[in-house]
Each structure stands twice: as C-alpha cells, then as structure tokens.
Amino acid sequence: MTDFSKKYIVIKNNRDFSYLFKKGESIVTFAFVCYVRERRGRCNRLGIVTGKKVGNAVKRNRSRRIIREAFRLFEPILKEKTQKRYDFVFVARSKTPELKSTKIYSLMMKNILSKLS
C-alpha cells in the first residue's frame, strides 16, 4: 500500500528482527550496530532497537530520534546510488544519546555506503 510512497517502512515483526540479526551483514561503529540485508520490493525498511543498556526512557527516545533523523537524510542518497533495496536494523549503543545526528549521518555515509556498493 505504500509502494508509491517515497518513505521507508518500519519493521514491526519480531520475526524480521531475528532474521536480520541472524543473516544480516553487521556493521559496527562506536555509535551503533547496523544489520543490513538486501530485499525485494520498492522501498527500504528500517528498524531501530534501543535496549535497556542505553539508559532510561528519555535516552532511549533520544537515540531512536537521532537515528531516525540521520536515516531520513541518508535514505534518498542511497536510493539514488543504487537500485537495490535493503532492510536495516540499527541497534543503539550506550554512547548514542550523547551524539549529534550529523555525526551518525556521517558514520552512515562512510561505513554503510562503502559496504553496499
């Protein structure tokens, strides 16, 4: 139903998450851990995991928002570069809430694009 939408889809299923943890390619930085896998379909999908290790509810919200914001900027560039579509799962780490979204954005550009191309 969101096929024509420009936006990404949010991953909700627990099955999808565990599948990506198992089979996805992992990219580790100090700010986040990312699991990626190629998928069919017309748009990318995004899932964010913020465990209890990150901190209290405010810190978890903060890291979720930062990652989402960074991904919002990052996603159109990815679409331009390649025709392939991917599933992403980002796992927040304990340092994440203290960072700026630009920092995460640059980390995404640096680490993920190079791996996928």
Add this chain to the structure above:
RNA sequence: GGACUUCAUUAUAUGACCGCGGGGCUGGAAACAGCCAUGAGGAAAGUCCGAGCAUCACAGAGCAGGGUAGCUGAUAACGUCAGCCGAGGGCGACCUUAGGGCAAGUGCAACAGAGAUAUACCGCAGCGAAAGCUGUAAGGGUGGAAAGGCGAGGUAAGAGCUCACCGGGUUGCAGGAGACUGCAAUGCCAUGUAAACCCUAUCCGAUGCAACACCGAUUGGUGCGGGGGACAAUGCGUCUGCUCGGCGCACCCCGUUGAAAGGUGGCUUGAGCGUAAUGGCGACAUUACGCCUAGAUAGAUGGUCAUACGCGACAGAACUCGGCUUACCGAUGGAGUCCCACC
C-alpha cells in the same frame, strides 16, 4: 548586613529552515497534496494507597486472610489533608511523631552481674569472746532495665516509715464537641518488648483498559497438525565456507481452532482548570464569569544553524482522577524568626 524557617511560582528563551503525530479547512473518485493552529511532567517515575469506569460473582451471617490505630472535621474516598491534644527537638520562626492494649494469655531479653522479676556479693547496724545469727537495702559494682526520683525528718542502721516538690496509678469534681486539661483525695502496685504471637475497635468480594463492547462469517480469516502436488520452472527459508543435493514455505485438500488474530470504539468535558465574591482558623464548600488544554499503538515533541545568559538538573503521557513516596541544576516572589550595626 548575616544565619535560618515556611508557603508558593517556575523548570533555558527567541528566530530561521527541514521533518513527525492526531485534528480542522481546501482540492481530488481515491491515493495524496497544500494551508492553519496545536502537541509531555512537577514529578509524566515507583505502582504504595484511595476512587471512577468495566466484566464476573453475590439472600443474610460468619470464619480465614489483609489494612488501619490520639480527637474533631474535610472529602466521592483514603493509610490523604486541615485544625487541635499528648510526647519529643529548637533561644526562636517552626519542625518531628507507626501516638490503642504487656492490670487477658503465651513468648523473648545475649553478655555482664551475687541477683533479671527476683535477690543479698561487698557493705551498714545490733547481739556475741569468736564462729555466726538477726535487721536492712542508704552506698559500691554490672546492665538498656536492680522494687518511682530528689531533699528533709526519722532510726541501732535503714526503708514512702513520714512530709514537701516532681513522676506515675486509681477515684471524685469542674471545664471542653472530643482527644485531654485543671483541682482534690487516696497511695507507690510490682522491668522492657505488641516494627513478637496475640487481644480490642473498625474497614475490605475478585480481576484490571492487554478490562470491556462492537464490526466482519463457511466462495472468507488466524494458528496448529496431517496428506497431496511439484520433484518441470521461479523465488524465499534452512543445513553448508562454496557447489550439488535434501527438507520446508508459496499451490491444493482434509482435520482442528470458532473471534484467540485484525479493525473500530473505550480515549479524553473532567469529583476539570483559571479569576472574583461569600462562608469557614483551615482543609474545603457555594455562587458568578471565562476557558477547552496530547491522545500515540513498535508508539508522535526531533534535527541543523544563529543569538543571549548563570551553559540548562531529574527525567517522556499510554483509561482517567485524588494522594503518598522517591529523583532533581537552579531561579524568583510572599510571610516570619534570631543575631549584629545605626537612629
């Protein structure tokens, strides 16, 4: 000026650009697009109490289990709040208070100490040549606690033995709505612990919005199991470092599940908030006027930049209220107390 006490308020602000949630308006068949205003807290937290609301159960009474524990009031209700009483702390403003009953029963009280609810080790006094006997509990030492405290009289020495003051018990009278207070008489009666069991009084049905209600129905859908088919082709999953290959899913049938799944409502207009007046010491109540203030469902408030300063603490709504408790960088205002200086 310094040191405090108490009650409130506030919780970085402003602008630009890019985004998000639900709502309204406009365009559109729809998808969607554009515009507009709006969008976390004093604790949203812990889930510790009390309610509303919902479903189930229910004649009445009792047991069990649990809560509460000075009095009077406030309240929908409370374990909350207000005022007062008692006790304790502070020079004071003021603060703290788990504040019924060990004179119903049972239990426990280590060590020390002569002795722990009872005693006589050292003492003191009398008698006696002495051993010792008798009287006594002032003093010593141990302990959280040793038969009310302290002083005077009294005595062989002592002791509520007597008396004054203080403390506690009982009875009476007076005051108060009551907790209680005051006075008088009597008389010293006998440890602590009930946040030990327990007793007394009083209150309590259970489960929580993932409650619950509705929508949609056999040509349909969810999950599980079994069989078939394909064994050609395609995709995905799985075993594997890779290939081959096997198995599973996608297809069909049967059995079972019978609303569990999905969607919508519940979901924010409420014991609501603000201002004023009146009543009340106060909690609060009444009246008038004004206001509408998040409703997400993997969960919306964010990002970037700029400016200012003290460089921003604790922390994120999840059915809704009233409280309590805990966390917290600060800032501002009102009222009040004590000390110093000056007049």
